[in-house]
């Protein structure tokens with residue numbers, strides 16, 4: 607099995623804390639996600655800073671774009687994003703706009719299936735349009751209401767589409783091997799790392815678990 611990538615969600619609002627957290631966990635993660643509240647608060651300056659400090663990690667900017675896809679995503683790709691996210695609920699015109707911006711910068715697009723009623727159809731259409739990643743995602747508010755991404759992950763992974771499948775939504779040490787077995791190729795972890803007493807230790811454990819599950 608190909609080694610899944612670990613994506614660390616940087617969900618603080620504070621610029622310096624975000625950079626410091628990234629420094630702590632960098633040895634264990636493949637992708638830094640600048641979370642939606644964080645990018646709204648800090649803007650393209652943070653993309654430039656992380657790009658310059660972490661040439662070895664991929665940089666995902668979680669824009670969750672809903673409209674004006676090409677126009678909104680272009681400055682973030684220009685600042686160094688490898689991947690920007692666009693909402694599946696935005697519709698094909700907006701998704702297509704972000705794909706156009708990504709192509710102009712030799713970069714990639716993730717379509718976030720959060721709150722999409724027909725996730726299978728959206729994943730199929732996104733793959734057809736040229737998105738490289740679809741994200742199965744139970745958001746923080748839905749997690750608080752008791753929801754998980756596991757059943758949706760299995761359904762999307764089982765389609766065998768020509769896209770990478772990312773999973774997010776409260777993934778932690780106890781569930782990381784389950785999502786690898788379900789076919790996730792990108793595993794997003796936020797609170798289980800940044801909320802741990804030692805974020806570096808938590809990230810190291812997750813790296814170890816993912817590597818063991820995919821060996």
Ligand SMILES: O=C(CO)[C@H](O)[C@H](O)COP(=O)(O)O
Pocket residue numbers: 615616617641642668744745746774775776777794795796797798
């Ligand atoms: O995109 C997000 C919220 O919309 C989070 O960054 C994502 O859910 C990962 O964080 P956690 O592991 O805490 O769920």
